[in-house]
Amino acid sequence: MRAGNKDENIAWNQGMEFYVDLRRNKKVVIALFYPEKGHDLEPNTAERRDLDRRVFEWLDYFLKDKKDFSWISKQIKEDAI
Numbered sequence: 001m002r003a004g005n006k007d008e009n010i011a012w013n014q015g016m017e018f019y020v021d022l023r024r025n026k027k028v029v030i031a032l033f034y035p036e037k038g039h040d041l042e043p044n045t046a047e048r049r050d051l052d053r054r055v056f057e058w059l060d061y062f063l064k065d066k067k068d069f070s071w072i073s074k075q076i077k078e079d080a081i
Helices: 012-024 046-063 069-081
Strands: 003-004 032-034
Touching: 003 069, 032 046
Parallel strands: 003 032
Antiparallel strands: none
């Protein structure tokens, strides 16, 4: 899940509620919040490059069994507690 704190289409707290509900229902989910961004991430920004990299790493983690992404492993471990 990705959200911008300055999103004028979807309130930040609704995104957080969705994230909490997914976790409550035992879904594997990680939320990425970009504080200075709105609903869309503009191309060629640091935030967009970060999101793109993390999407590819997420796919590699779950589809290609590449487990060397510490940001995913850490979140998955924290969710298990």
